[in-house]
Structure formats: structure tokens, C-alpha cells
Amino acid sequence: MKVHGFAAAMIALASTVGTLAAAQDSRTTTGGPTTDARTKWSSPRTPWGEPDLQGTYSNRTITPFERPANVGGREFFTKEEVASLEARAQQSNGDEVRNKGTRADVERAYNDFWWDRGTKATTPRTSLVVDPPDGRVPPLTEEAKTRALDEPSRPAFRGAGAAGRGTDTWLDRSTFERCITRGMPGAMSPSAYNNNYRFTQGPGFVAIQIEMLGGTRMIPTDGRSHIRSAIRQWMGDSVGHWEGETLVVDTTNFTDKVLYRGAGENLHLVERFTRVGQDEIEYRVTVDDPTTFSRPWTLVIPFVNTGEEMFEYACHEGNYGMEGILSGAREEERAKAAGK
Amino acid sequence: MGRSRLAVSVAAAVSLIAGPALGHHSFSAEFDSNKPVQLKGTVARVEWINPHTWIHIDVKQPDGSVERWMIEGGTPNTLLRRGLTRDALPPGTEVVVDGYRAKNGSNRANGRDVTFPDGRRLFLGSSGTGAPRDGRDASEK
Numbered sequence: 001m002k003v004h005g006f007a008a009a010m011i012a013l014a015s016t017v018g019t020l021a022a023a024q025d026s027r028t029t030t031g032g033p034t035t036d037a038r039t040k041w042s043s044p045r046t047p048w049g050e051p052d053l054q055g056t057y058s059n060r061t062i063t064p065f066e067r068p069a070n071v072g073g074r075e076f077f078t079k080e081e082v083a084s085l086e087a088r089a090q091q092s093n094g095d096e097v098r099n100k101g102t103r104a105d106v107e108r109a110y111n112d113f114w115w116d117r118g119t120k121a122t123t124p125r126t127s128l129v130v131d132p133p134d135g136r137v138p139p140l141t142e143e144a145k146t147r148a149l150d151e152p153s154r155p156a157f158r159g160a161g162a163a164g165r166g167t168d169t170w171l172d173r174s175t176f177e178r179c180i181t182r183g184m185p186g187a188m189s190p191s192a193y194n195n196n197y198r199f200t201q202g203p204g205f206v207a208i209q210i211e212m213l214g215g216t217r218m219i220p221t222d223g224r225s226h227i228r229s230a231i232r233q234w235m236g237d238s239v240g241h242w243e244g245e246t247l248v249v250d251t252t253n254f255t256d257k258v259l260y261r262g263a264g265e266n267l268h269l270v271e272r273f274t275r276v277g278q279d280e281i282e283y284r285v286t287v288d289d290p291t292t293f294s295r296p297w298t299l300v301i302p303f304v305n306t307g308e309e310m311f312e313y314a315c316h317e318g319n320y321g322m323e324g325i326l327s328g329a330r331e332e333e334r335a336k337a338a339g340k
Numbered sequence: 341m342g343r344s345r346l347a348v349s350v351a352a353a354v355s356l357i358a359g360p361a362l363g364h365h366s367f368s369a370e371f372d373s374n375k376p377v378q379l380k381g382t383v384a385r386v387e388w389i390n391p392h393t394w395i396h397i398d399v400k401q402p403d404g405s406v407e408r409w410m411i412e413g414g415t416p417n418t419l420l421r422r423g424l425t426r427d428a429l430p431p432g433t434e435v436v437v438d439g440y441r442a443k444n445g446s447n448r449a450n451g452r453d454v455t456f457p458d459g460r461r462l463f464l465g466s467s468g469t470g471a472p473r474d475g476r477d478a479s480e481k
Contacts, residue, residue, distance in 0.1 A: 110454070
């Protein structure tokens, strides 16, 4: 299962960080730029007077999603640690790492030239999660854990990550594998490639085109309310407004057909997009669902201007992978039944 | 449903969203870690499609016959962004594929490691690929 590969990768990352931390624990944290310091930068304006976020951005980064346990709770890497992490990301790549005949090696999939994970820590923070202060996603509520017990009996698997719940049918695979969605804010979080977004504005609207799995978020900024609560959408319903330099987007009306870390229809997101320099938007999202998380939590992810083109990712165009997964499972069943 | 299946499902339902290490689908569900293959062949054609590219290669068998294999690569978007198209791998190009055969037993494998016969890395060194340099490519020595 994919989650094993992920776990292995995180263990590898944690051990890398651990080595760094051990080697440099006599040094003090140098800190890093803070949002407050950088938001003094003033965006250019659109012809109709709103801050101009337009452009093509990538959110790829080697900054860990959650704070590794062995950085001593520090909020920022030292400059030396960042340099070491980036040097390692540049030099130590998946092509070099081969454990032939293992599941982990299969999950590394293909040569590095196909991947686009990035080689930069686009923020010196030790985690993209900035709140709670420990840099970790808060624990699930008891209600969420109980709810998860019902997942096997649901008509379709609802996870938006890479793991599935089985191989009996395509409905056992994640919504990511089914080319539907990575959930929210999964769709706004970095993955291993296709980490590209195009922002386009018009009076009363901001559009965000997402390369991974495709799709465009249309965010009205004309003061309208959310659609009525009976209408549920895979990406939710977003309404935005401007607060100074910042686009604030409120998203509700999620469907219960997909879960982001266990959160479904009760998910509520507040996103803040602030251009903090000529080439960077700071993306800040607060994730709240009292039925799932023991407290709200916040991610900060830099979106760095690339000036590059977007390409269509027609995910089902040639999805031999799904066919291979399901037919592979049937073959394994036949072999098992035959006593092989 | 067995206990292990339930445990897996629960873990999966609350599991982590795709992290930086992950691609779009599970390769270990599609390909068999117990069936490593090494294929030497020539490119027949390239399916330059999403979500993943497939390189079709002809592999000559000991008896002289030719077997057609399909090798799964990554998204073409990454290479397009680096200025490469399917023409970067024209028919007739000799390649060596070190990967894993599909669980369904077909002539499909992932291209875990694809090189030219002399060991040079595919695409590495091509103009503007941005591919990491790891010291394994002959051009780096």
C-alpha cells in the first residue's frame, strides 16, 4: 500500500533532519522571515483596483508538512540546516536509492526526471503546519475515530490520499487515484509533481486553475453568500473578499463523498492569499471541523511565481494504472486459489 | 471482513494526504516487487498521455522473436515544462529498463530505472531538463 512508501519517505526525512539536528544542536535558531515583516510589501493593482495576484505559481517545497519530532520543537531551521537540506535534496534523489525487490522501490516508480518535488525549502519553517504551535496536525476527535470504523461498509472509499481500502473495485481506490480530487486543502498542497497553479482575476472573481487532476476554482468576490447548504460539492463552495492586501476565501458546502484527513461535509476552510513579494504569494489556510479535529489548525505554504505555462492533466486519458491494479488483484486471487 | 482488512481500512480512511514523496497512484498495487525485470529493447512508440506516459519497447528474445512491452513512466507535464516532448525518445532508440512486472502478468512494467545501453541516464543532460545530477551519468564524470 502506498502509505507504506509514504511512511518510509517520512522516516527517511525525519532521520535526515535528525542527523542535521544532532550535528548542529549547539547552534541557536537564527529564525526566519515572518509574515508580519513581509506583508508590508504592497501588491500591484488590477485596473479595477484590487491587489493583483495573477500569474503562474508552484507550491513545491521540501519543507516537511508536519514538524519532525527531532528538531527540538524549533519553529525554524537554521540557515545551515536549510542549506544542508537543499544540498541533500539536490544530490540524494530516488534514482540513487535502490532497494531492489522491495515494495518501497516499486513505489519510487520511475526515474527522477519525471518527478518535480522541488529542491528548495521555500520557507525556513520546520513545518508547513504553523498552528498548533507544535507544528503537528491535531488529534482526531473520538467521533471521527468512530466514524472511520464505518468506512469499509460505505459504497465507495472516501480517502483523498494515496492509500486505498482494497482492490475489489475501482470504488475501493482513493479519490486521488480515481482522478476526482485530492480533497481540500489537499488540492492546494504540494505533491510529487504537477504542483502548478494559475491565478486569473476579473472584476468580482478570482480563478485558480489547478494542474494536478485539473479543475479551476471560481471564487466570487462580489459579496455574495454561500450557496444553500443542501448543495454539496467536491471542492466545496468558496466566497471571497479583500482585506487590504489579502484575498480571504471562506469555503463550506463540502460533500461527504471525500475525506480530507477524515474531514468531510462539516469541513470549513478559511484561506488567506497575500502577495508578499514580486514573486511569492503566501497561502495560509485554517482547517476547521469540530466533528473531526480536536482544534482548528493552520498551514502556511509559499506559492512561488514560475512564469511557466500550465499543462492539462487529463487524468483519465490513459489510466492504465487503475486497470493494472484491479486486474493484478484478480490474478493474485487466481494464483492463491490455485494454491500457487 | 477480516480484522486486518478493517484495520487497514480505518488506517487508510484517516490516513495522511499525499505528501511530497507521492505520485498519483499506487505503483506497488500495480507492479510486483517479487517480479523484477530487466529489459533491453528498442523504443517502438511513446504514449505521451496522462496520468502517466507509457513507453512501448520491442524486446528481442533468445529465439529471435520480438516481444512488445509497455513501460510506465511519469506525467508528461514535468518533461513538457522542461522543454521535452515525446520526440526526445524516437522509435528505434535503444534503452535498458530495470523495473517490476505488472501483477496481472501482462508485458507491462514500470520503468523504475531507464538508461541507455551505455549507462547514460535517459534525458539527463538534455538541455534544460533540470534533472538532478547524481554522479551516475557518464556525462557527469
